[in-house]
Amino acid sequence: MSYSDAVYSKAYGVLDARRNRAVAEAEERKLKIYSEIPRVEAIERELASCSVKAARAVFAGGDAKEHLTLLSEQSKGLRAELEALLINAGYDKKALEPHFTCPVCEDRGTIELNNKTVTCNCFKELLKECACQEVNSLSPLNLSTFDTFELSYYPEAETADGVSPRRRMSQILNYCKAYANNFKADSKSLLMRGATGLGKTHLSLSIANELLNKGFSVAYVSAPDILFQLERAHFSYEYDKEQDLISTLTECDLLIIDDLGTEFATNYTNSQIYNIFNNRILRTKPVIINTNLTIKELENAYTQRFVSRVMGTCDKLDFVGRDIRPQKA
Ligand SMILES: Nc1ncnc2c1ncn2[C@@H]1O[C@H](COP(=O)(O)OP(=O)(O)OP(=O)(O)O)[C@@H](O)[C@H]1O
Ligand SMILES: [Mg+2]
Ligand SMILES: [Zn+2]
Numbered sequence: 472m473s474y475s476d477a478v479y480s481k482a483y484g485v486l487d488a489r490r491n492r493a494v495a496e497a498e499e500r501k502l503k504i505y506s507e508i509p510r511v512e513a514i515e516r517e518l519a520s521c522s523v524k525a526a527r528a529v530f531a532g533g534d535a536k537e538h539l540t541l542l543s544e545q546s547k548g549l550r551a552e553l554e555a556l557l558i559n560a561g562y563d564k565k566a567l568e569p570h571f572t573c574p575v576c577e578d579r580g581t582i583e584l585n586n587k588t589v590t591c592n593c594f595k596e597l598l599k600e601c602a603c604q605e606v607n608s609l610s611p612l613n614l615s616t617f618d619t620f621e622l623s624y625y626p627e628a629e630t631a632d633g634v635s636p637r638r639r640m641s642q643i644l645n646y647c648k649a650y651a652n653n654f655k656a657d658s659k660s661l662l663m664r665g666a667t668g669l670g671k672t673h674l675s676l677s678i679a680n681e682l683l684n685k686g687f688s689v690a691y692v693s694a695p696d697i698l699f700q701l702e703r704a705h706f707s708y709e710y711d712k713e714q715d716l717i718s719t720l721t722e723c724d725l726l727i728i729d730d731l732g733t734e735f736a737t738n739y740t741n742s743q744i745y746n747i748f749n750n751r752i753l754r755t756k757p758v759i760i761n762t763n764l765t766i767k768e769l770e771n772a773y774t775q776r777f778v779s780r781v782m783g784t785c786d787k788l789d790f791v792g793r794d795i796r797p798q799k800a
Contacts, residue, residue: 665790
């Protein structure tokens with residue numbers, strides 16, 4: 472999977488900022504500790520001098536072994552004294568060192584593995600997050616949370632088919648909360664179906680917000696908008712942009728496609744929807760699809776293979792009730 476230079480440079484920017492902050496904070500802590508416990512500064516100087524002496528002994532050649540052993544004993548003693556001083560003063564024993572966000576690569580983004588330089592997992596995660604921020608920049612995230620979802624808008628009384636909208640929606644709300652709570656990289660995919668104004672967008676945004684807060688990468692897109700962007704990139708030969716979007720949609724931890732069925736459908740958009748969905752499903756990466764279309768309408772609008780995939784893999788949440796927009800107005 473590839474991302475554009477813009478996504479990489481944004482991710483590197485975040486990484487640099489993390490590293491610089493960790494180093495600057497350590498420097499600040501160090502000065503504070505030096506002023507509180509002057510012996511700490513002296514020990515650090517002695518440790519540095521031990522290293523210099525050791526390097527010199529090695530450089531001079533001859534039998535440096537005995538000398539080195541002595542120096543190493545000295546350093547060990549000094550380190551133990553240093554740690555004890557820090558701990559006694561209520562600091563962490565590593566208080567003088569930078570506290571990196573990723574201790575594995577020390578916020579460099581790469582690590583050496585079997586003599587090869589490889590990308591650290593933290594940087595892969597960061598790339599996904601930065602790519603998602605790009606596509607989420609136009610989404611109404613933050614506007615909807617579980618806390619503002621009210622069940623009182625849904626009639627209590629059972630409808631002709633014996634369903635109490637309030638009871639059904641209460642189950643759906645609980646399902647969505649549990650989904651967000653227990654989310655994993657291979658959580659189930661969901662199909663949220665129902666008429667307009669019943670809270671599909673509200674609940675899917677609530678899930679998105681919870682997961683973003685937990686540090687998952689979530690791409691929230693509206694089908695007409697993202698498919699238009701993809702198609703425009705494709706037909707104006709902006710293949711980097713097209714690939715960037717496709718990578719973002721296929722790699723993020725959770726993809727939410729809102730308003731499926733309201734896009735201007737073409738062969739291109741239909742095959743992209745299928746490819747992205749299928750690619751994720753094959754790797755058990757979850758997708759949430761929201762739509763007003765009935766199953767029959769989905770079958771008419773999309774290919775048989777797409778609809779049967781969706782029906783076969785998604786947990787189905789059927790929203791019921793009365794349009795909430797006029798009730799709130
Ligand atoms: N249970 C609820 N409690 C409070 N506000 C709600 C609830 N359900 C929906 N809303 C609000 O009502 C409006 C419409 O809801 P929403 O956009 O989620 O509907 P929808 O099912 O996505 O509709 P559409 O199919 O037209 O996209 C939004 O402003 C949303 O925040
Ligand atoms: Mg909606
Ligand atoms: Zn790392």
